[in-house]
Amino acid sequence: MCYLYIALSGNSVGRPEASEWSLAGPLRDLGMECRGRVGGVVLFAPKETPTLHLPGGGILLGDLYDEGGRPVNDLVDLQHLSTQSTLRQHLLDHHWGEYLLFQPTEEEVNSTTLMRDPSGGIACVYSLQHGNGFITSDLAIASSLGLHRDRIDWDFVRHSLIYPHMKISRTGLAEISELLPGCVLSMGGKKTSTSMAWSPWRFVSPTGRQSDPITAARMIREVTTSVIHAMAKTDRTVLLELSGGLDSSIVGVCLSNANARVACCTVITPLPGADERSYASQIAERLGIELLQQPLDYADADIDFELPKHSPRPAVWALGRAVARAMDNAAESQGVNSLFSGGGGDTVFCYLRSAAPAADAFRARGLAAGYKAIVNLSRLHGCTVTKAARLALRKLSLNPRAPYKPDYLLLPRTDEISPLELHPWFSAPSNALHGDRERIFDLAGNQMFADATLRAGHRRVRMPLLSQPVMEACLRVPSWMWISGGQNRTVARAAFAARLPQDVLERRSKGTFMNYTFAVYRKNKEAIGRFLLDGHLRSRGLLDPHKLNLFLESPLPARDHSFMRIFDLCMIENWVRNHA
Template sequence: MDNDYIAILAPSEEHTGAKLTRLADTFHAMGMVVRYASGRLTLFGMKDLSTLPLPGGGILIGHLFTQDGIAIRNGARLQESSSPTQIQQHILKTYWGSYLIIQPDMQDPGAFTMTRAPSAAGNIPCVWSIKNGAGFLTSDVSLAVRALLYRKQINWDFIAHCLSYPAIKTQRTGFVELAELLPGCSLRTSGSKVSVRQAWSPWDFVAREHRYRDLHDAADHIRHAVESAVHARADVDRSILLELSGGLDSSIVAACLRNRREHIVCCNLVTPVPGVDERQYAGQMARQLGVELHTRHLDFDNACFDFAPPPNSVAPTMGPLQHVIDKAIEAAAEYYDADTYYTGGGGDSVFCYLRTAAPSADAWRAHRFGTAITAARDLAGVHQCTVWKAGRLALSKLRRAPRSPFHQDPTFLASSSVCAEPEAHPWFAAPPNALPGDRERIFDLAGNQLFESQAARGYRRPLRFPLLSQPVMEACLRAPSWMWITEGKNRAVARTAFSDLLPPDVLNRQSKATYMSYLGALYERNKLQVEDFLLSGRLRSQDLLDTHAIRSFFSMPLSSGDRTFLRMFELCMVENWIRHQP
């Protein structure tokens, strides 16, 4: 893809000669040329790779926008600063986008700092391997493999962690000596030393001094942020396939694409069993855009457990459901000649769709009695219960210890393989006085960083997640959790922000589609295949599975309401990824 890059770090400037010449020939054969060089660092990229020179001799790979969504195409617009850190912070606080910043340190020759944009998804990828001062950073590990700079080797400690804590994104990957630079983090290399730190934190935006006080003020800011994020991307995209489910989140993205000159194709998915058919809502939104709604069917025959992950995959994240969805949407993009995907993914997290009593508990802790009583009434409306029960749940929430971001699942794992110590995500570092609702929504946001790697279609065409862009996250985090349940409606601030742009049926719906019936039917149809897949695979050969428990589960009929079978899909996801590695 056009945003592919690889930055080579030589141990010293004296070692950049012959090896660099060989690498240049290798990358030239891949269509890549030298796009930047400074000291012992050389950046190779596609000819169409978007870059921006920075003050102080650095470079920005990717795209940078103002808060109003205007593309920055000239580094001269960035203010001159006295240090790389000041330049970095100026970009993080003033602009947004999908980018990687590379900065040499003028005070420490040979030292570099690399910073990845904070957007939780739709970001420029960055994995790295640096040892003894030499190595690489790249958008795609397969580039390093093809250049003989890296040899894939499974990191079994990571696999054990992934099995025990399947929903946690970490900087570790499924390969030995390969790490990911997470969104909003910076990597510094100086000599043989390498360190990673957090350069941007979501916790800054939930602080009391940054909270919105008024619902309509919050709605105005959030609408501006979402519209700017969508328009900024749409200005550079020729043809868009909008993944329009008919839910609130994707409909908001659709509303922001109204009156655009780009060719827009709206694609909706349906399954052969109940639970996902939302054409009545998606169709209204498509008609409002003045386009036809195209439907794709998720057949059982196209769902499989054994499939090749994309070449840039560095961890198991894509299960059978993601695979069949991916293939259906990719086929639609091919058929309608779309060059970019747009999705409302991440909307539940940014729009604070919490399913607990946390918003009311937050109001009790942060405000006066009147606000807390109103929040209890709103919570009762959301969950269709009495005010007394809502208040009791909120007080119970306040008395309990804060919710942990770690949810260990030892089901069907060998006791010796269960990983006891989870690896923390940088966004899990909550301040001591953090409110329960803020903890829950920021922990959820961290999990959204898995979304991009769950969609292989993003390997061939850009996949845009406007709702997970930096300005939208920042604007939404400033709205306190209790404001999001105003008048007993979930995601209330987003509904207020776009109330004049959404059809009433879409604006007022509280239900959400579910793939549970489809997944249950998929399991029943493939039960024997799944059992054989797990019991004859590499996870078993590594003694990571409790084979007795697995056989026992498959020998019993699946009882109504039992969702334990979903754990089998998680295990198959990991097994499949491992089978396609060296």
């Protein structure tokens, strides 16, 4: 069950009549109970949402575990920590979980800070004007209390068209922001501000970098297993969304001894490319359970579909909706509390497609290590050592890759537009290695997965590979170590070599829905054209109809994936229609 809550600050939206006292009746009708006051914030949540009271008057909402993966039910032993900031840092250093931490501040009466855990496991959006407003897991709660009404932020929509997969705190709804994972929201008087409490850059520093691949593999195995066991024990019944690829297979074998009832499901399409049953069935066999199979028809990939009310930004596209529907069916049939995914595994396990690992080895370890990494790079990509060396040297000589790439395809061409804001993780240290930059930038993008993973029934969607302990353990392993032996994700393979089926352990290819997605595009081009040309984006002058018609009428060369841009545009148009 997803954890729900709403926290009211000041006079809610600045109207004295909208105080927590006047809203007590409507809150009770929603099943919300008062869990306490922290500074100037009053917290309400259903009885199913766990809370812990902290020394000094703080409240932790959600699940907290110690370093061994044991659930924490009492924090009285932290009374020796002298300040709220010390307590917050202690939790980050010695605990993990999916939680929000509300704390009073020592500096000002009725001021409050709120930290979201680094994995972002609990949703957190807010609207605060001059210290008054709300923070909630679901804008539908605020709307039912009369505290929110959707108004589209068209500047953000334009931003999304150019940067469709960039996560920022600003949302597509006016006056609604999101507290990003690992960040702190400070509320004092009439001012609010945000800052970073947890940064991935700390874990790629030379002083904390792993140097021994055996130690690195053992650390990743132990941490990943501990996290997955802890989550599964909390949820009790889980459905594993199993592709048969390395990442979801690792989650699968870690569930084999978990204290939970486990089911697993894979999706199959009418076209080859995404059929992973030969691999997924071997993981199901290791778990001793049946592999559930959900077919995807072409009609399942809608472009015009209903979204959850008040979803904060465009994130769900046609394929995502089709997979969600399939997994919802399987979850409903199995009666599970949560769904587990291998989402984020490519990034966490450093699946880089550039020459950055070899360039990093040169910079950090010198000529011998650099040459060894070049040989591994050439084997990984099936090219000559000479070409791999040339690519590594070119990577060293160029300016580092920008964290974002604008996309103006099918838009009216205007002067180049900068992003509305940047993700805080984009602020890289001046001496950062190329590979560390690339994987941390990608890690910031992975935070979109929570928005894009549309699941019904308020079931939790767990992405354990994006949990704080797994991210930290993997970031400590340098990029060149992940391509040892000419394989991708080598350290993860070594970590679970004894537990994975040989076919899964050794596979280099990945299942892809590209054939299926292109077939959906080809079969629905006429409907897609009407959807976009008769839509809000066109009427606002945000699409170029001539370019769009020309694109839809033109045949695409083999392996040309530019049609995926059409699905981005449909995703944004569909979100606008749901909120207009």
